[in-house]
Amino acid sequence: MSDQVMTSTRFLNEGTKFECVCCGQVYFDHTGHCNHCQAPTSISRVVAERDGKPKFLCVLGASGAGKTVYLGMLLDMLTKGTKGLQGLPNNSFSVSVQQQTMNALERRRFPEKTATESDTWKWIHCEVNYRKKKDNFFDIITPDFAGEAISEELENPGQYPAVGHIIRRSQAVLVLVDSIRVRDLGRDEDFFALKLLSYLESVRKPTGKNAAKRKTDLPVAIVLTKSDACPEAMQDPAEFARHNLPGVDQYLNRHFNDYQFFAVSAVGASVSLVDAHGRTEQIPMHIEPLGIVEPFEWIIKR
Ligand SMILES: Nc1nc2c(ncn2[C@@H]2O[C@H](COP(=O)(O)OP(=O)(O)OP(=O)(O)O)[C@@H](O)[C@H]2O)c(=O)[nH]1
Ligand SMILES: [Mg+2]
Structure with a gap:
């Protein structure tokens, strides 16, 4: 002993x-x-x-919002290099999120749903260099969160500590919202995003002089996903949000200084297949990324 x-x-x-x-x-x-x-x-x-303070970015959203697909596609585009941005994956998790997403899409499948157990999450770390300058870099550091875990954290803060800590450290946040569900399924998406924003606001409340009167400075990109199947979101994301996410629009206006709406899609089109047991599966027809890098560019300019 x-x-x-x-x-x-x-x-x-x-x-x-x-x-x-x-x-x-x-x-x-x-x-x-x-x-x-x-x-x-x-x-x-x-x-x-490394020298210098890291700049973090995190990606949040409900289960099925499209986080894994978006992150996989973003990493793929950044590592290939696009719009003066060059990504360098710093760990094997980043490569595997990119690889699993791209392999699945190439085989006309979507990647698997992310498991809720936090020890199984893939933590992405991709260093992005921009404007080809040596010290102009931004770290995308975020676990590929499971939407269900985010949802539980919103109901019982502290249950998934990584969520609050990553938000506290982030330079900016991307909130992904499923545009098809927003258009077709009423207010649930609006309520979820609203809860998420109020959580963000509580974690990043202004402090110091006149804190109660000031808005939070955390830049927030609201990213409407799957816009291949919702062209009205792609046409004018802010207008679409004003009509279909009224709670989110008002909350942002009231509590956040810096926000913007975007629409993205990873595939050109998808179809629903129904098997003999009545289960439906979405099949992506071809890879056609649209608007994927724009929210990231907006954040870098902050
Ligand atoms: N049409 C279309 N469907 C998409 C797109 N991206 C994702 N989807 C659909 O949305 C589903 C969920 O996408 P994921 O990326 O797994 O969602 P998630 O936010 O990671 O979900 P959790 O892992 O449960 O948190 C996919 O299985 C597809 O059916 C897209 O660009 N276009
Ligand atoms: Mg996922």
Whole structure:
């Protein structure tokens, strides 16, 4: 027994201490993850070794909003290089989100739904260099969150600590909203996005002088996904949001200084297949990214 205690004490003493890039907790790395928020140690290490403050960006949205497809497609475009932006994936998770999404789309499938267990999330870390200058870089650091986990966190804050910590550290946030559901299924999407915005506002409340009178400075891009099947969203995203997401529009106006609406799609068209048991599956017909990089460009200009 005393041998065991001595061994573990020695192990702790010899282990390397890390400050988590997501929640700031200092911990000994035994598992490759922060024991509080599950952020991979590899990301904390890379960020700590580099000069300059990291600029984070995170992607949020309900289950099925299109987060995994969007992130996979964005990473693919950035790593190929587009509009003066060049992405460099900094870990294998980033490559695998990109690879799984692109492989699935090429086989005319959409990627699998993300599991709710936070230790299975893929934490993306892609360093994006812009305007070809050495120190003009932006880190996309975000787990590919499961929408159901975000939803639970909104109901019971603290249940998924990574959500709050990432928002606290982010330079800007992308909120993905399914444009087809917004158009066809009433106010549920509006209510969900509204809850998410009020959570963002509570985490990033202005502090100091006249705080109660000031709006939050966190830039928010509201990204209407799947606009291949909702051309009215693509035509004029802000107008579409004003009519179909009235709660979101008013809330942003009242509480946020800097926001913008975008519409995106990853595929040119998709069809619904119904099998013999009545289960439906969406089949993407071909890859045709539209508007994917624009929200990111907007954020970089902030
Ligand atoms: N038509 C169309 N459908 C899309 C597009 N992107 C996603 N979808 C559909 O939306 C579904 C959900 O997309 P995901 O990216 O898995 O959604 P998610 O937000 O990651 O969902 P969770 O993992 O549950 O949080 C896909 O299976 C497709 O059916 C798109 O650009 N166009
Ligand atoms: Mg997902």
